[in-house]
Amino acid sequence: MTALTAAPGAASRQPRLRVVPSAYRASAPIRKRLVFGSPKSYFFGMPKNLVRGGAVLAAVALLSGCAGGAAPQDDDRPVVLTTFTVLADIARNVAGEHLSVESITKVGAEIHGYEPTPGDIRRAADADLILDNGLNLEAWFAQFVDSVDVPHVVVSEGVEPIDIAGDAYAGKPNPHAWMSPVNVQVYVDNMVEAFSELDPEHADDFAANGEAYAQQLQAVQDELVDALAPLPENERALVTCEGAFSYLARDAGLTEAYIWPVNAEQQATPQQIAAAIEFVEENGVRAVFCESTVSDKPMQQVVEATGAAFGGTLYVDSLSEPEGPVPTYLHLIRHDASLIVEGLTG
Protein backbone atom coordinates (compact mmCIF):
# COMPACT_ATOMS: atom_id res chain seq x y z
CA MET A 1 0.00 0.00 0.00
CA THR A 2 1.21 3.44 -0.83
CA ALA A 3 0.99 6.35 1.51
CA LEU A 4 -0.14 9.22 -0.60
CA THR A 5 0.10 12.48 1.21
CA ALA A 6 -1.36 12.17 4.61
CA ALA A 7 0.50 12.81 7.74
CA PRO A 8 3.58 14.97 8.05
CA GLY A 9 2.45 18.43 6.99
CA ALA A 10 -1.13 17.85 7.97
CA ALA A 11 -0.63 17.91 11.68
CA SER A 12 0.71 21.42 11.69
CA ARG A 13 -1.98 22.77 9.42
CA GLN A 14 -4.48 25.01 11.07
CA PRO A 15 -8.03 25.38 9.88
CA ARG A 16 -8.59 28.77 8.36
CA LEU A 17 -12.16 28.99 9.47
CA ARG A 18 -13.26 31.11 12.34
CA VAL A 19 -14.54 29.25 15.35
CA VAL A 20 -17.31 30.76 17.39
CA PRO A 21 -16.46 34.08 18.91
CA SER A 22 -16.86 33.85 22.64
CA ALA A 23 -18.56 37.21 22.67
CA TYR A 24 -21.77 35.79 21.30
CA ARG A 25 -22.30 33.64 24.34
CA ALA A 26 -25.47 34.60 26.08
CA SER A 27 -25.45 36.35 29.38
CA ALA A 28 -28.76 35.08 30.70
CA PRO A 29 -28.54 33.67 34.20
CA ILE A 30 -28.33 29.93 34.42
CA ARG A 31 -31.28 28.31 36.12
CA LYS A 32 -30.39 26.45 39.24
CA ARG A 33 -31.61 23.14 38.01
CA LEU A 34 -29.41 23.36 34.98
CA VAL A 35 -26.69 20.79 35.32
CA PHE A 36 -24.55 21.82 32.40
CA GLY A 37 -21.00 22.68 33.18
CA SER A 38 -17.70 21.68 32.00
CA PRO A 39 -17.57 18.61 29.88
CA LYS A 40 -19.65 19.60 26.96
CA SER A 41 -20.99 16.19 26.44
CA TYR A 42 -23.11 14.02 28.60
CA PHE A 43 -23.59 10.34 28.05
CA PHE A 44 -26.57 8.90 29.84
CA GLY A 45 -24.55 5.93 30.99
CA MET A 46 -22.40 8.22 33.10
CA PRO A 47 -22.91 8.76 36.79
CA LYS A 48 -25.12 11.74 37.36
CA ASN A 49 -22.56 13.75 39.24
CA LEU A 50 -20.44 13.87 36.12
CA VAL A 51 -23.14 15.67 34.27
CA ARG A 52 -22.12 19.13 33.36
CA GLY A 53 -21.86 21.11 30.34
CA GLY A 54 -21.61 24.28 28.54
CA ALA A 55 -23.87 25.71 26.15
CA VAL A 56 -25.82 25.02 23.11
CA LEU A 57 -26.19 26.21 19.67
CA ALA A 58 -27.60 26.26 16.47
CA ALA A 59 -28.46 27.81 13.38
CA VAL A 60 -29.93 28.32 10.19
CA ALA A 61 -31.30 28.50 6.76
CA LEU A 62 -30.77 29.20 3.15
CA LEU A 63 -30.11 26.49 0.78
CA SER A 64 -27.13 26.60 -1.39
CA GLY A 65 -24.42 24.24 -1.97
CA CYS A 66 -23.38 22.31 -4.90
CA ALA A 67 -23.89 18.69 -5.39
CA GLY A 68 -21.36 16.89 -7.46
CA GLY A 69 -23.25 14.90 -9.99
CA ALA A 70 -23.11 11.15 -10.14
CA ALA A 71 -20.13 9.95 -12.03
CA PRO A 72 -20.52 7.86 -15.11
CA GLN A 73 -19.17 4.37 -14.56
CA ASP A 74 -17.46 3.98 -17.90
CA ASP A 75 -15.39 7.13 -18.15
CA ASP A 76 -11.63 7.09 -17.93
CA ARG A 77 -11.16 9.54 -15.10
CA PRO A 78 -9.26 8.36 -12.04
CA VAL A 79 -11.62 6.84 -9.47
CA VAL A 80 -11.64 8.15 -5.91
CA LEU A 81 -13.47 5.81 -3.56
CA THR A 82 -14.79 7.17 -0.25
CA THR A 83 -16.38 5.29 2.62
CA PHE A 84 -19.63 7.24 2.96
CA THR A 85 -21.83 9.75 1.19
CA VAL A 86 -20.82 12.82 3.19
CA LEU A 87 -17.16 12.37 2.32
CA ALA A 88 -18.05 11.74 -1.30
CA ASP A 89 -19.88 15.06 -1.55
CA ILE A 90 -17.04 17.02 0.02
CA ALA A 91 -14.57 15.25 -2.29
CA ARG A 92 -16.66 16.06 -5.38
CA ASN A 93 -16.53 19.74 -4.51
CA VAL A 94 -12.74 19.56 -4.54
CA ALA A 95 -12.41 17.21 -7.50
CA GLY A 96 -14.69 19.12 -9.83
CA GLU A 97 -15.04 17.31 -13.13
CA HIS A 98 -11.56 15.82 -13.10
CA LEU A 99 -12.09 12.77 -10.93
CA SER A 100 -14.86 10.21 -10.55
CA VAL A 101 -15.82 10.19 -6.86
CA GLU A 102 -17.83 7.30 -5.43
CA SER A 103 -19.04 6.16 -2.02
CA ILE A 104 -18.87 2.55 -0.87
CA THR A 105 -21.91 2.87 1.40
CA LYS A 106 -25.23 4.08 0.06
CA VAL A 107 -27.51 6.85 1.27
CA GLY A 108 -29.05 5.92 4.63
CA ALA A 109 -26.51 3.24 5.44
CA GLU A 110 -25.41 2.67 9.02
CA ILE A 111 -21.72 3.39 8.61
CA HIS A 112 -20.27 2.44 11.99
CA GLY A 113 -21.15 -1.24 11.84
CA TYR A 114 -21.25 -1.65 8.07
CA GLU A 115 -20.25 -5.04 6.72
CA PRO A 116 -18.39 -4.78 3.43
CA THR A 117 -19.35 -7.09 0.59
CA PRO A 118 -17.02 -8.88 -1.84
CA GLY A 119 -18.16 -6.27 -4.38
CA ASP A 120 -16.93 -3.49 -2.09
CA ILE A 121 -13.52 -5.12 -1.92
CA ARG A 122 -13.37 -5.35 -5.70
CA ARG A 123 -14.29 -1.66 -5.97
CA ALA A 124 -11.53 -0.80 -3.52
CA ALA A 125 -8.99 -2.83 -5.50
CA ASP A 126 -10.02 -1.07 -8.72
CA ALA A 127 -9.93 2.47 -7.30
CA ASP A 128 -7.06 4.88 -7.89
CA LEU A 129 -7.33 6.48 -4.48
CA ILE A 130 -9.21 5.60 -1.31
CA LEU A 131 -10.34 8.21 1.21
CA ASP A 132 -11.63 7.33 4.62
CA ASN A 133 -12.58 9.46 7.60
CA GLY A 134 -10.42 7.76 10.20
CA LEU A 135 -10.80 8.40 13.95
CA ASN A 136 -12.07 4.82 14.25
CA LEU A 137 -15.18 5.47 12.19
CA GLU A 138 -14.64 2.76 9.63
CA ALA A 139 -13.27 -0.19 11.59
CA TRP A 140 -14.96 -2.40 8.98
CA PHE A 141 -12.97 -0.71 6.24
CA ALA A 142 -9.59 -1.22 7.85
CA GLN A 143 -10.15 -4.94 7.58
CA PHE A 144 -9.52 -4.90 3.87
CA VAL A 145 -8.03 -1.57 2.90
CA ASP A 146 -4.59 -2.84 3.79
CA SER A 147 -5.01 -5.80 1.49
CA VAL A 148 -5.39 -3.72 -1.67
CA ASP A 149 -2.53 -1.96 -3.39
CA VAL A 150 -4.19 1.43 -3.69
CA PRO A 151 -3.10 4.78 -2.24
CA HIS A 152 -5.05 5.56 0.90
CA VAL A 153 -5.51 8.87 2.67
CA VAL A 154 -7.21 9.54 6.01
CA VAL A 155 -8.93 12.88 5.51
CA SER A 156 -9.28 13.77 9.19
CA GLU A 157 -5.48 13.83 9.57
CA GLY A 158 -4.63 17.10 11.32
CA VAL A 159 -8.01 17.55 13.01
CA GLU A 160 -7.85 17.94 16.76
CA PRO A 161 -9.91 15.03 18.11
CA ILE A 162 -12.44 15.26 20.91
CA ASP A 163 -12.63 12.16 23.05
CA ILE A 164 -15.88 10.28 23.50
CA ALA A 165 -17.37 10.53 26.97
CA GLY A 166 -18.25 7.23 28.61
CA ASP A 167 -16.23 4.54 30.29
CA ALA A 168 -16.14 2.10 27.43
CA TYR A 169 -14.72 4.76 25.14
CA ALA A 170 -12.23 6.45 27.44
CA GLY A 171 -9.48 8.00 25.36
CA LYS A 172 -11.08 7.16 22.03
CA PRO A 173 -11.73 9.99 19.59
CA ASN A 174 -15.25 10.90 18.54
CA PRO A 175 -15.23 10.05 14.82
CA HIS A 176 -17.81 12.66 13.74
CA ALA A 177 -15.27 15.39 13.02
CA TRP A 178 -17.08 16.41 9.81
CA MET A 179 -19.92 17.85 11.89
CA SER A 180 -17.71 20.94 12.26
CA PRO A 181 -17.29 23.03 9.09
CA VAL A 182 -14.04 24.19 10.69
CA ASN A 183 -12.73 20.63 10.66
CA VAL A 184 -13.94 20.08 7.11
CA GLN A 185 -11.50 22.76 6.04
CA VAL A 186 -8.77 20.33 7.12
CA TYR A 187 -10.49 17.53 5.20
CA VAL A 188 -10.48 19.77 2.12
CA ASP A 189 -6.79 20.61 2.47
CA ASN A 190 -5.96 16.92 2.71
CA MET A 191 -8.07 16.20 -0.37
CA VAL A 192 -6.44 18.97 -2.41
CA GLU A 193 -3.06 17.51 -1.59
CA ALA A 194 -4.08 13.93 -2.31
CA PHE A 195 -5.84 14.78 -5.58
CA SER A 196 -2.89 16.86 -6.76
CA GLU A 197 -0.60 13.91 -6.26
CA LEU A 198 -3.04 11.60 -8.02
CA ASP A 199 -3.64 13.97 -10.95
CA PRO A 200 -0.88 16.64 -10.99
CA GLU A 201 -2.10 18.13 -14.26
CA HIS A 202 -5.16 19.52 -12.49
CA ALA A 203 -3.51 20.58 -9.26
CA ASP A 204 -4.34 24.26 -9.82
CA ASP A 205 -8.00 23.43 -10.29
CA PHE A 206 -8.10 21.33 -7.13
CA ALA A 207 -6.55 24.20 -5.17
CA ALA A 208 -9.04 26.68 -6.64
CA ASN A 209 -11.97 24.35 -5.95
CA GLY A 210 -10.75 23.90 -2.39
CA GLU A 211 -10.58 27.66 -1.88
CA ALA A 212 -14.06 28.19 -3.27
CA TYR A 213 -15.49 25.44 -1.10
CA ALA A 214 -13.70 26.86 1.95
CA GLN A 215 -15.66 30.06 1.48
CA GLN A 216 -18.89 28.12 1.50
CA LEU A 217 -17.79 26.32 4.65
CA GLN A 218 -17.11 29.67 6.26
CA ALA A 219 -20.54 30.92 5.25
CA VAL A 220 -22.32 27.93 6.75
CA GLN A 221 -20.21 28.23 9.90
CA ASP A 222 -21.15 31.90 10.25
CA GLU A 223 -24.82 31.08 9.78
CA LEU A 224 -24.63 28.41 12.44
CA VAL A 225 -23.08 30.77 14.96
CA ASP A 226 -25.37 33.68 14.14
CA ALA A 227 -28.53 31.60 14.35
CA LEU A 228 -27.61 30.22 17.75
CA ALA A 229 -26.39 33.46 19.20
CA PRO A 230 -29.74 34.58 20.65
CA LEU A 231 -30.21 31.37 22.65
CA PRO A 232 -29.78 31.99 26.35
CA GLU A 233 -27.18 29.92 28.16
CA ASN A 234 -29.76 27.86 29.97
CA GLU A 235 -31.38 26.69 26.75
CA ARG A 236 -28.23 25.52 25.06
CA ALA A 237 -28.81 21.78 25.36
CA LEU A 238 -28.75 19.44 22.40
CA VAL A 239 -30.20 16.03 23.26
CA THR A 240 -29.79 13.36 20.58
CA CYS A 241 -29.74 9.58 20.13
CA GLU A 242 -26.09 9.28 19.09
CA GLY A 243 -23.24 11.34 20.52
CA ALA A 244 -22.38 12.73 17.13
CA PHE A 245 -22.39 16.44 17.89
CA SER A 246 -19.30 16.97 20.02
CA TYR A 247 -17.50 19.02 17.35
CA LEU A 248 -20.50 21.07 16.35
CA ALA A 249 -21.28 21.67 20.03
CA ARG A 250 -17.71 22.82 20.61
CA ASP A 251 -17.91 25.28 17.72
CA ALA A 252 -21.29 26.62 18.68
CA GLY A 253 -21.13 26.64 22.44
CA LEU A 254 -23.72 23.93 23.07
CA THR A 255 -23.92 21.21 25.66
CA GLU A 256 -24.62 17.87 24.09
CA ALA A 257 -26.35 14.94 25.74
CA TYR A 258 -27.09 11.63 24.10
CA ILE A 259 -28.47 8.16 24.72
CA TRP A 260 -25.60 6.14 23.25
CA PRO A 261 -22.05 7.24 22.34
CA VAL A 262 -21.77 5.79 18.83
CA ASN A 263 -24.22 3.97 16.59
CA ALA A 264 -22.19 0.78 16.61
CA GLU A 265 -23.79 0.10 19.97
CA GLN A 266 -27.22 1.53 19.54
CA GLN A 267 -29.06 -0.70 21.98
CA ALA A 268 -30.56 1.81 24.36
CA THR A 269 -30.85 0.33 27.82
CA PRO A 270 -33.77 1.18 30.14
CA GLN A 271 -31.22 2.90 32.37
CA GLN A 272 -30.00 5.13 29.54
CA ILE A 273 -33.55 6.08 28.62
CA ALA A 274 -34.41 6.79 32.23
CA ALA A 275 -31.30 8.97 32.52
CA ALA A 276 -32.26 10.85 29.38
CA ILE A 277 -35.74 11.45 30.77
CA GLU A 278 -34.28 12.79 33.98
CA PHE A 279 -31.88 15.05 32.13
CA VAL A 280 -34.64 16.52 29.98
CA GLU A 281 -36.92 17.06 32.96
CA GLU A 282 -34.26 18.56 35.20
CA ASN A 283 -33.11 20.97 32.54
CA GLY A 284 -36.44 21.86 31.01
CA VAL A 285 -35.19 20.87 27.57
CA ARG A 286 -37.81 21.90 25.02
CA ALA A 287 -36.95 19.55 22.20
CA VAL A 288 -34.95 16.38 21.61
CA PHE A 289 -33.64 14.88 18.38
CA CYS A 290 -32.55 11.64 16.73
CA GLU A 291 -30.36 10.86 13.73
CA SER A 292 -31.53 9.65 10.33
CA THR A 293 -29.62 6.37 10.30
CA VAL A 294 -31.10 4.91 13.50
CA SER A 295 -34.51 4.19 15.02
CA ASP A 296 -35.93 7.11 16.98
CA LYS A 297 -38.01 4.82 19.23
CA PRO A 298 -35.86 5.27 22.34
CA MET A 299 -36.09 9.04 21.96
CA GLN A 300 -39.86 8.83 21.43
CA GLN A 301 -40.03 7.22 24.87
CA VAL A 302 -38.24 10.26 26.24
CA VAL A 303 -40.74 12.49 24.46
CA GLU A 304 -43.72 10.61 25.87
CA ALA A 305 -42.37 10.65 29.38
CA THR A 306 -41.33 14.29 29.49
CA GLY A 307 -43.61 16.22 27.17
CA ALA A 308 -40.58 17.64 25.36
CA ALA A 309 -41.13 18.03 21.64
CA PHE A 310 -39.50 15.72 19.14
CA GLY A 311 -37.47 18.29 17.26
CA GLY A 312 -36.95 16.19 14.18
CA THR A 313 -34.46 14.02 12.36
CA LEU A 314 -30.89 15.25 12.23
CA TYR A 315 -28.50 14.09 9.54
CA VAL A 316 -24.98 13.09 10.46
CA ASP A 317 -23.72 9.80 9.05
CA SER A 318 -25.39 9.99 5.66
CA LEU A 319 -26.75 12.47 3.16
CA SER A 320 -30.30 12.02 1.83
CA GLU A 321 -31.23 11.08 -1.70
CA PRO A 322 -30.81 14.00 -4.14
CA GLU A 323 -34.48 14.98 -3.82
CA GLY A 324 -34.38 14.75 -0.01
CA PRO A 325 -33.62 17.47 2.53
CA VAL A 326 -29.82 17.08 2.61
CA PRO A 327 -28.41 16.17 -0.79
CA THR A 328 -25.06 17.77 0.11
CA TYR A 329 -22.90 18.33 3.17
CA LEU A 330 -23.67 22.06 3.22
CA HIS A 331 -27.38 21.26 3.18
CA LEU A 332 -26.79 18.82 6.02
CA ILE A 333 -25.25 21.40 8.35
CA ARG A 334 -27.89 24.01 7.46
CA HIS A 335 -30.72 21.52 7.90
CA ASP A 336 -29.52 20.35 11.31
CA ALA A 337 -28.79 23.85 12.55
CA SER A 338 -32.19 25.05 11.43
CA LEU A 339 -34.01 22.19 13.19
CA ILE A 340 -32.01 22.71 16.36
CA VAL A 341 -32.75 26.42 16.47
CA GLU A 342 -36.44 25.86 15.80
CA GLY A 343 -36.66 23.13 18.41
CA LEU A 344 -34.84 24.99 21.14
CA THR A 345 -36.46 28.36 20.56
CA GLY A 346 -39.90 27.05 19.59
Ligand SMILES: [Zn+2]
Ligand atom coordinates in the same frame (compact mmCIF):
# COMPACT_ATOMS: atom_id res chain seq x y z
ZN1 LIG B 1 -22.36 8.20 13.70
